[in-house]
Amino acid sequence: MNGFFPSRTISLYMARMFLVRTFGILAALVIVLQALDLLSESGKILAVAGNGDPEVWRYASLRAPQIVARFLPFSVLLGTILTLITMNQNSEIIALKAAGLSAHQVLAPLIVASLGVAGVSFTFNERVVARATATLSQWQKVNYGPLPIDRGDRTNVWVRSGDDLIEVDQIRGRGDAAQLGGITLYDRIDGRLTAIVTAPRGTREGDGWRIAPAKRFDVASGRVTQLESIVVAQGVRPDQFTLASVDADGLTFGALDEAIGDLEESGRPTKALEGALWHKLSGPLSSVLMPLLGAVAAFGIARSGKLFVRAVIGMALGFAYFVADNFALAMGNLGAYPPFLAAWAPFLLFLLIGEAVLLRTEE
Structure with missing residues (x-):
C-alpha cells in the first residue's frame, strides 16, 4: 500500500460496500416514509372529483424526490457507520492499521465515494427535486385539483x-x-x-x-x-x-440566483433567499462530513464491548449536525445570522469537530 489511499482493490471494496449500504438504507427509508406520507395525503387526493389511482401515483412520483433529497445525508451517515462496524468486527480495520495506514488513510475511500454522492445529490436536486417541488406546490395550492400545465409559472x-x-x-x-x-x-x-x-x-x-x-x-x-x-x-x-x-426549494441554483438579483434591483429583502442559495451547495456537501463523523465507529477493539457505544456516538455527532444545520437556517431566515454563515457555519464547525475527535482518538 502506498500513497494516501489503500490499494486499489481495497479502496474499491470499501467504496462499494459503503455505497451499497448507503443506497440500500435510502431505499428502505423512502419506501417506509412514502407509505406513511400516502396514508395522510391519499384521502385528500381522492376526495377531489375525478381523481383516482393515477393521481395518487402522480403524488408519489412528486413527493419521492423530496424524501430522497432530505434523507440522503442520513443514509450516508448510517451507511458509513454500518460499513465501518462490519469492517471493525471482521478485524479488517486492524489489518489496515497494522499495514501502516493512518485513520485518515483508512477513511479516504469513503470520503472520495461520499464526494461522488454529494455530486449526484446536487445534480439530482437541480434536475429533479426543484421541478418536482415546484409542481407539487402548485398542485397543493389548488387542493389536488387539475394540475397546472406550465410548471414554470407562478x-x-x-x-x-x-x-x-x-x-x-x-x-x-x-x-x-x-x-x-x-x-x-x-x-x-x-x-x-x-x-x-x-x-x-x-x-x-x-x-x-x-x-x-x-x-x-x-x-x-x-x-x-x-x-x-x-x-x-x-x-x-x-x-x-x-x-x-419566491419558493427557494422549487427553484434551481441558477434560477434562484437570478430571482435574488431581480429582488435586489427592486429593493426587496433577500437575506433568507441568499441563505437558501448557499445551502443548495452546503446541503449536498454534508454527505462528505458523514464518514468523518461516523469514523468513531471504525476504531477501537470490537471485543471490548464498546463498539455499540462508538456507533451511538457516531450517530449522535451526525444528528447533532443536522440539528445545528436546521437551527442555523432558521436563524438566517430571521436575519440573526448572515446568509453565508447560516449555510456554512454548521458544516465548517462539524468538520473541525470530526477532525478533532479523529485526531484525539486515533492519530
Missing part, C-alpha cells in the same frame, strides 16, 4: 395597489413580457369593497396592466357590466407579480 399571487387588492391565478414570463391569467381586482374605497373586476388575461401597458375581456360586478347595485378592456393596477411593477412569492 400561481395564486396577491398584490396590493393602493386600497385595491389584485389576485392573479397564474403568471407567465418576466418583466414587461409577463402575462397574467385569471385576474380578479377588488376595487375598494377607504377599505370598503365597491366592485369586483375579473378578466381571463392581462398584459403590461405603460405603467399599468390592460385586462380583457373584463367584467365588473358592482357591489351596491348587484349589476354586472361587460367591458371590452381596461387598464388597471397603475404603478404595479411586473416584479410585484413575478417575485411576489
